[in-house]
Amino acid sequence: MDLQPRWLEPEEKAAWDSFIRMQETLIGRLSRHIQTDSGLSASDYLVLVSLTERGGGRMRFQDLANLVEWEKSRMSHQVTRMTKRGLVAKEECPDDGRGAFIVATPDGCRAIEDAAPLHVEHVRRLFIDALTPNQLTNLARISRRVLTHMENLPD
Amino acid sequence: MDLQPRWLEPEEKAAWDSFIRMQETLIGRLSRHIQTDSGLSASDYLVLVSLTERGGGRMRFQDLANLVEWEKSRMSHQVTRMTKRGLVAKEECPDDGRGAFIVATPDGCRAIEDAAPLHVEHVRRLFIDALTPNQLTNLARISRRVLTHMENLPD
């Protein structure tokens, strides 16, 4: 029954549009770089980084999914593909017959070790270098603020 | 030969991580809302908004693709799907035998008119409301700065 929707003010709309455009361009360019530099997709990269940095190369399926905030189904498909390419392997879980460990293979480790410095360089070049330290701090504060705001909101 | 990659400083990495997490959560929630509110995907929404707001409901294929900054192939597939669902239609171009006009159908117009106020409400609720006007202005400035920085960079 909202006959008069509250459209965004011009400055609000301009801010929203710039943010969206920036974020899309940035993520798009970074994904393409990861792919062409290393042959890894952005998803491969995220999974391998999480697995090696936070789990020492071996993690329970669900923990991995929680860490990157993915649905189990998405992770399952992703792990299936990565297994076929030899980047990770699945191992049975002794304590829980249903469970699975995901392990980074030597190939997977090598891939992420090669890819990470290149990726960081692109993040620096495209993003960090565009901003003053002060602006970066500001953006971090703003991001955290939006995040906690959303976490405190229903659904 | 970069034996000592320049990893991000802790504050830089923290800023980057917050930004990525925020942006992913925000876009994810908004897409899901568009979908469940209106049955449109985020792509459908973007195409219909661009088509109706900037082209009066009718636009050359390539212009539409340029406007939303999509590759022609992506747009072609998208338009094919939207045509099947009756949201847009293709028309021949009299001046150019190769060309095509994309037109929003009445169903498409109705869909976007219903969806837009709901979407704006979510943008407000999840994003705008999280920030002070000052912070929003700041974020807009930062976004534009990153954008122009990227535009001045090769590839």
Add this chain to the structure above:
DNA sequence: CGCAGTCTGTTGATACATCAACTTAATGGT
């Protein structure tokens, strides 16, 4: 004119995302 090169848009292949339905193993209450 004639034809090489370019422009507009399509198509097919492959990878990825999302949802719902499913399988099997663990658990908890009686």
Add this chain to the structure above:
DNA sequence: ACCATTAAGTTGATGTATCAACAGACTGCG
């Protein structure tokens, strides 16, 4: 011990993204 419930992952269907190869219409220069 039994059975209902829940938890851990998988699977299939559908929609979306990206890349490369393509078909046909335009253009301009010899």
